[in-house]
Amino acid sequence: MIVNMSKADRPDQPNAANRFNEEKATYVVRGDGETPDLAAGMAAINETLKTLPNRPGVYRMQDKRGDVLYVGKAKSLKNRVGSYVQMARLPQRLLRMVAQTRSMTIVTTASEADALLLEAQLIKKFRPAYNVLLRDDKSFPFILLREDHDFPRIQKHRGAQRLKGKYFGPFASAGSVNQTLNALQKLFLLRSCTDSFFSNRSRPCLLYQIKRCSAPCVGRIAKEDYAELVQDSRNFLSGKSTEVQGKLGEAMEKASDKLDFEMAAVYRDRLKALTFIQGNQSVNAAGLPDADIFGLAVKGSTVCIQAFFIRGGQNWGHRSFFPAHTSNVEIEEIFSSFLMQFYDRMPPPKLVLLDRELPDEKLLAEALSTKAEYRVGVSKPQRGDRRKLLEQASRNATEALDRRLAESSTQAKIMREMVDLLELDAVPDRIEIYDNSHIQGTNMVGGMVVAGPEGFRKNAYRKFNIKNPDIEPGDDFAMMREVLERRFARAQKEDPDREKGEWPDLVLIDGGKGQMRAAKDALAEIGVEDVVMIGVSKGPDRNAGRETFHMPDGREIHLPMNSPVLFYLQRLRDEAHRFAIGAHRAKRAKSIGHSSLDDVPGIGPARKRAMLLHFGTAAAVKNASLEDLQGAPGVSATVAHKVYDYFHA
Numbered sequence: 001m002i003v004n005m006s007k008a009d010r011p012d013q014p015n016a017a018n019r020f021n022e023e024k025a026t027y028v029v030r031g032d033g034e035t036p037d038l039a040a041g042m043a044a045i046n047e048t049l050k051t052l053p054n055r056p057g058v059y060r061m062q063d064k065r066g067d068v069l070y071v072g073k074a075k076s077l078k079n080r081v082g083s084y085v086q087m088a089r090l091p092q093r094l095l096r097m098v099a100q101t102r103s104m105t106i107v108t109t110a111s112e113a114d115a116l117l118l119e120a121q122l123i124k125k126f127r128p129a130y131n132v133l134l135r136d137d138k139s140f141p142f143i144l145l146r147e148d149h150d151f152p153r154i155q156k157h158r159g160a161q162r163l164k165g166k167y168f169g170p171f172a173s174a175g176s177v178n179q180t181l182n183a184l185q186k187l188f189l190l191r192s193c194t195d196s197f198f199s200n201r202s203r204p205c206l207l208y209q210i211k212r213c214s215a216p217c218v219g220r221i222a223k224e225d226y227a228e229l230v231q232d233s234r235n236f237l238s239g240k241s242t243e244v245q246g247k248l249g250e251a252m253e254k255a256s257d258k259l260d261f262e263m264a265a266v267y268r269d270r271l272k273a274l275t276f277i278q279g280n281q282s283v284n285a286a287g288l289p290d291a292d293i294f295g296l297a298v299k300g301s302t303v304c305i306q307a308f309f310i311r312g313g314q315n316w317g318h319r320s321f322f323p324a325h326t327s328n329v330e331i332e333e334i335f336s337s338f339l340m341q342f343y344d345r346m347p348p349p350k351l352v353l354l355d356r357e358l359p360d361e362k363l364l365a366e367a368l369s370t371k372a373e374y375r376v377g378v379s380k381p382q383r384g385d386r387r388k389l390l391e392q393a394s395r396n397a398t399e400a401l402d403r404r405l406a407e408s409s410t411q412a413k414i415m416r417e418m419v420d421l422l423e424l425d426a427v428p429d430r431i432e433i434y435d436n437s438h439i440q441g442t443n444m445v446g447g448m449v450v451a452g453p454e455g456f457r458k459n460a461y462r463k464f465n466i467k468n469p470d471i472e473p474g475d476d477f478a479m480m481r482e483v484l485e486r487r488f489a490r491a492q493k494e495d496p497d498r499e500k501g502e503w504p505d506l507v508l509i510d511g512g513k514g515q516m517r518a519a520k521d522a523l524a525e526i527g528v529e530d531v532v533m534i535g536v537s538k539g540p541d542r543n544a545g546r547e548t549f550h551m552p553d554g555r556e557i558h559l560p561m562n563s564p565v566l567f568y569l570q571r572l573r574d575e576a577h578r579f580a581i582g583a584h585r586a587k588r589a590k591s592i593g594h595s596s597l598d599d600v601p602g603i604g605p606a607r608k609r610a611m612l613l614h615f616g617t618a619a620a621v622k623n624a625s626l627e628d629l630q631g632a633p634g635v636s637a638t639v640a641h642k643v644y645d646y647f648h649a
Contacts, residue, residue: 036099045084048104052078056115057108061101068126069097073119075112093328097130113367120340132334133324134341141177142169151216152230154190156530168237172309172317173425178530188233189214197524207527210496238312288313290349295393297401301327303334306397320400332358352378355390415453418565428505433576435510436479437584445587446483447580451572463583477518484522510573512537516550536573600646610634622647
C-alpha cells in the first residue's frame with residue numbers, strides 16, 4: 001500500500017488528520033502463535049518491491065495480524081527495502097524481524113527530511129517491537145504568563161499550548177518549574193490564582209500575607225504598576241536578568257535615600273530572590289542562547305541520554321532518558337531516533353549540541369528546521385564553554401547510568417515503575433496519603449500518613465480533628481478540604497521556600513472524583529497549585545485489585561491485578577486507612593468516657609469522683625438542687641454554686 005503525503009498531512013502539523021493521539025496508540029505484542037518463517041517474510045518483501053518507487057518515504061513492516069514490527073525511513077524506498085532480502089548482510093535481530101513480516105505499508109514523502117519527521121511520528125504511534133523507543137514520553141512543563149486578563153497570571157503548564165500568553169520552557173521537571181515559580185513569586189509578586197478565585201476575593205489571601213503576591217484582586221496595586229511587574233518578569237524569563245537586577249538595585253537605593261526603609265527592604269528581598277535563581281544554576285550557561293545539550297553513555301545494552309535545557313542563558317534543568325529496544329543497535333541510530341522522537345511534540349531550540357558527530361547530522365538539522373519553521377543548528381562543539389557543557393552532560397549521563405544499573409532491588413524497581421505509570425518526574429522522596437474516618441458523622445477525624453523510598457515515616461504521621469462547626473456530619477468532601485487546608489496553609493507559612501523537605505512530591509487521596517475536586521479546591525484556596533495529587537478509589541463492590549487511579553488531568557487509569565506497583569499503592573492506601581480508623585477509635589473511646597462534669601470549670605477528678613459516688617450519675621448531678629449539691633461530701637458552697645450555675649444558667 002503506497003500513500004502520497006502533502007505538507008498539510010504531515011503528522012508534525014497540529015491539525016493533520018494522522019496526528020498522533022496517545023489514547024489511540026497501539027502497543028505491539030510480538031508473536032501470535034505462528035512460527036516465524038524467513039521464506040514467507042522474504043516473499044512478502046519481494047512482493048512489495050515490485051511496486052516501490054525510487055523516492056523518499058517511510059515503510060512499515062507488519063506481522064500476520066497487522067501489528068507493526070518496524071518503522072523505517074529511506075531516501076530511496078526501493079533501495080532501502082531491497083536491502084532486507086540480502087540475507088547474508090542482515091544481523092540476527094533483523095533476520096528475526098523479516099521472519100515475522102507478512103505485509104508492508106509504504107508512505108512516500110516529498111523529501112528525506114519529511115520522511116524523518118513521519119518516521120518519528122509513526123514510531124510513537126505504533127511503538128514497534130524492533131524500533132528504538134523513547135520510554136519517557138511525558139510532556140514537559142512550561143511556565144505560562146497569561147495575557148487574557150487585566151492582571152495576568154503566572155502558572156505552570158503542561159500539554160497543548162492553546163491558551164493565550166507567553167510560554168517559557170521547557171523545564172526538565174515539575175520540580176524545576178516549582179522552584180522557579182516559587183522564586184518568581186517573591187521576585188515579581190504576580191498572582192498565581194485562577195480567574196474565578198481572583199474575582200471572588202474580598203480580602204487578600206495567604207500569599208499576600210507571606211509577601212508572594214501583590215493582591216491585585218482587592219486593589220492593593222494599580223493596574224499600571226502590575227503591568228510593569230509583568231514586563232519585568234517577561235524580561236527576566238527571556239534572559240534579561242541583568243536588566244531586572246539593575247532596575248531593582250536602583251529602586252532600592254532610591255527608597256533608602258528617601259528614608260523609606262520599609263520599601264527598601266521589599267526591594268532587598270526581591271533582589272535576594274533574583275540572586276537565588278541565578279545562583280541555583282548547576283550549569284553555567286551565561287552567554288549561551290536557547291539550546292539543548294545532549295550527552296550519551298552506554299554500558300552493555302543499556303543506554304542513557306542526558307539532556308540539559310538552556311533558555312535565555314539560564315539552565316532550566318536536566319533529565320535522564322533510557323531508550324528501550326537498544327540491544328544490537330548502532331549508537332548513532334539510537335541517538336538519531338531518540339532526537340526525532342524527543343522533538344516530535346516539543347519545539348526545538350535554535351541550537352542542539354551533541355557530544356558526538358552523527359552521520360545524518362545535516363538531515364536532522366533540516367528535519368528540525370522544517371518542523372520549527374526556523375533554522376535549527378545541530379553540531380558537536382570542539383572547544384570553549386560549549387565543549388565544557390557537553391563534557392558535563394556526558395559525565396552526568398554516565399553517573400545516571402551507573403545509578404540505574406545499581407538499582408537492582410525490588411523496591412527500587414517498583415518505585416521506578418510507579419514513576420512511569422503515574423507520569424511523575426522522578427522517584428518521590430516524600431509521599432503523603434490522606435484518609436478520613438467517622439461513624440455516622442460522629443468523632444470525625446482525618447489522617448495523614450507519610451512514606452518514602454525507605455518505607456513509612458511514622459514520626460511524620462499526623463491526625464486532624466475536624467473542627468469546623470459548619471461541616472455537616474459525614475460530609476467526607478468537606479472533611480478532606482479542612483484537612484488539606486490546615487496542612488498546606490501551615491506549610492505555606494512555616495516553609496514557603498520548601499527547603500525543609502516537608503513538602504510532598506506526591507499526594508494520594510483515598511477517594512474518587514469528588515474527593516479529588518475537594519482537595520484541589522482546598523489547595524487553590526491557599527494558592528497551592530503545583531502539588532501532584534492522585535485519587536485512589538475502590539473498584540466495583542470495593543474489590544481490592546480493581547482500583548481506579550484518578551490523574552490530575554481527569555484521566556482514569558487501571559493497573560493489572562498482579563502489578564507490583566498496584567500492591568505498593570494499596571499498601572500505602574491501607575496504611576492511611578488503618579491510621580485514620582485508629583485515630584477515630586481513640587477519639588470515640590475518649591468521648592465514651594467523657595462526662596458532662598468534665599466541662600465544668602474548677603471541677604477536678606477528686607470532686608468529680610466524690611459527686612458521682614454521692615449522686616450516682618452525671619445526669620443526677622445536673623438535675624440536683626443547689627441545696628443537694630451543698631450537702632454532698634467534699635463539695636463547698638462555692639463549688640456547689642459553680643456546678644449549679646453551669647447547668648442552670
